[in-house]
Amino acid sequence: MPFDPKLAQYNSSLALSSPRDPRLAFVMLPDFRPDPNSTRIELFASVVAAQEGRVRSAGSGSGNPLLAGFVFDMFCSALMGTAAEFGVPAYVFSPPNATFLGFVFHVQKLHDEERVDTTELPDSVGELAVPCLTRPVPRWALPDVVADKVWLPIMLGHTRRIREAKGILVNTFRELESYALDSMGGDDCIPPIYPVDDVAYDDDRTNEIFRWLDDQPDSSVVFLCFGTMGTFGEDQVREIAYGLEQSGHRFLWVLRRPPSDHEPKSNISTDYDDLIDILPEGFSDRTVEAGRVVGWAPQKAILAHKAIGGFVSHCGWNSILESLWFAVPIAAWPMYAEQQLNAFQLVVELELATEMKLSYRMKGENDMIVSASEIERGIRRLMEEGMEKRVKWEEMSEMARKTLMVSGSSFSSTGRFVRDFLG
Numbered sequence: 001m002p003f004d005p006k007l008a009q010y011n012s013s014l015a016l017s018s019p020r021d022p023r024l025a026f027v028m029l030p031d032f033r034p035d036p037n038s039t040r041i042e043l044f045a046s047v048v049a050a051q052e053g054r055v056r057s058a059g060s061g062s063g064n065p066l067l068a069g070f071v072f073d074m075f076c077s078a079l080m081g082t083a084a085e086f087g088v089p090a091y092v093f094s095p096p097n098a099t100f101l102g103f104v105f106h107v108q109k110l111h112d113e114e115r116v117d118t119t120e121l122p123d124s125v126g127e128l129a130v131p132c133l134t135r136p137v138p139r140w141a142l143p144d145v146v147a148d149k150v151w152l153p154i155m156l157g158h159t160r161r162i163r164e165a166k167g168i169l170v171n172t173f174r175e176l177e178s179y180a181l182d183s184m185g186g187d188d189c190i191p192p193i194y195p196v197d198d199v200a201y202d203d204d205r206t207n208e209i210f211r212w213l214d215d216q217p218d219s220s221v222v223f224l225c226f227g228t229m230g231t232f233g234e235d236q237v238r239e240i241a242y243g244l245e246q247s248g249h250r251f252l253w254v255l256r257r258p259p260s261d262h263e264p265k266s267n268i269s270t271d272y273d274d275l276i277d278i279l280p281e282g283f284s285d286r287t288v289e290a291g292r293v294v295g296w297a298p299q300k301a302i303l304a305h306k307a308i309g310g311f312v313s314h315c316g317w318n319s320i321l322e323s324l325w326f327a328v329p330i331a332a333w334p335m336y337a338e339q340q341l342n343a344f345q346l347v348v349e350l351e352l353a354t355e356m357k358l359s360y361r362m363k364g365e366n367d368m369i370v371s372a373s374e375i376e377r378g379i380r381r382l383m384e385e386g387m388e389k390r391v392k393w394e395e396m397s398e399m400a401r402k403t404l405m406v407s408g409s410s411f412s413s414t415g416r417f418v419r420d421f422l423g
């Protein structure tokens with residue numbers, strides 16, 4: 001069944017209006033309609049500004065006399081003031097990982113104390129040493145939020161404010177990022193960090209994709225998926241199609257449409273009405289046995305399927321965690337946000353993933369099209385790599401699962417957070 005945002009919203013509203021635990025009460029904030037001309041960056045700021053008053057009235061409503069504190073996303077740091085007005089503690093949740101968090105704290109310190117502007121690092125500097133990684137970060141791996149002149153002041157503002165939080169929950173597990181976590185643990189100007197990842201897994205196999213996957217041999221299918229916003233122009237779509245075809249490997253490709261010229265610039269990707277319009281002529285017929293091209297698909301259930309042998313990913317942090325959880329090796333194709341840094345961490349620092357597009361960024365040619373022959377080579381490297389790497393992914397998967405068991409690191413960290421929160 002294709003992803004239907006309206007249905008998804010309906011289902012989540014239903015879950016929220018009848019929570020399973022009577023101690024939970026959800027308050028839905030009204031829909032926010034952004035200015036159709038606003039960019040994604042403007043959208044981020046305007047959503048929080050518009051909802052702040054509503055959060056305040058929800059918090060002071062007669063149904064909430066026992067408000068104990070706030071937990072909000074790092075990009076909602078404006079709510080620090082709202083929590084202070086209520087006289088309750090504010091905790092921040094970081095969907096990106098601990099390395100990114102340590103990275104932005106360090107950049108903000110460099111900026112405020114040493115007047116270093118990361119958007120203007122001269123070519124001669126080449127790389128940036130940061131306390132949260134064992135290796136210096138090359139310029140190509142700098143996240144957009146510190147390399148882009150529009151993003152940097154916004155990120156610095158959030159980073160300064162979240163230093164005032166009582167604690168920061170981070171979407172990660174200790175065993176994966178102990179170096180970054182320890183680097184922040186010794187800094188008195190950074191709030192206590194709670195690593196609390198949890199790959200919530202809903203085994204949604206209703207999609208017809210699973211009937212096809214069930215018929216494929218174990219570890220034979222390469223899965224390509226680029227998150228909630230990753231889209232390509234027609235030229236790149238064509239190269240991916242030919243690369244897949246030439247690789248000779250089976251594939252499952254999630255292909256989504258960018259907003260068109262007359263749609264709001266802040267829109268995220270959507271499904272194509274008909275994929276035939278974008279794929280090269282004859283591609284679907286020629287690959288009818290070998291693969292499937294689909295719109296939004298249940299990624300976690302797909303990664304969990306035994307037919308999946310490799311994942312070409314944009315390196316969004318949730319995708320990386322999910323891939324580790326299901327022990328599916330990644331070929332890194334970072335696109336935007338902090339994905340370059342995540343890819344650097346996976347490929348260079350942890351030596352876990354192979355690379356698909358990093359070399360372009362290294363040559364400062366991020367917008368260049370990756371050719372079909374490079375895609376073919378990347379897929380072969382990913383799908384034909386030795387047991388040694390696969391064993392490493394299996395070990396990471398086991399480690400990730402143990403963290404959620406009683407007395408596992410994420411389990412204990414969540415308990416510590418609840419105790420600290422309730423004081």
Ligand SMILES: O=c1ccn([C@@H]2O[C@H](COP(=O)(O)OP(=O)(O)O[C@H]3O[C@H](CO)[C@@H](O)[C@H](O)[C@H]3O)[C@@H](O)[C@H]2O)c(=O)[nH]1
Nearest residue numbers: 095096227228254296297298299300316317318319337338
């Ligand atoms: O067809 C799809 C596409 C995505 N997903 C799910 O959507 C989520 C995508 O999350 P993520 O991999 O983190 O990518 P983005 O949506 O791009 O996430 C944004 O937020 C992340 C966490 O902060 C950052 O790491 C990314 O760079 C940023 O783009 C994952 O749970 C996927 O399983 C699906 O189920 N089906």
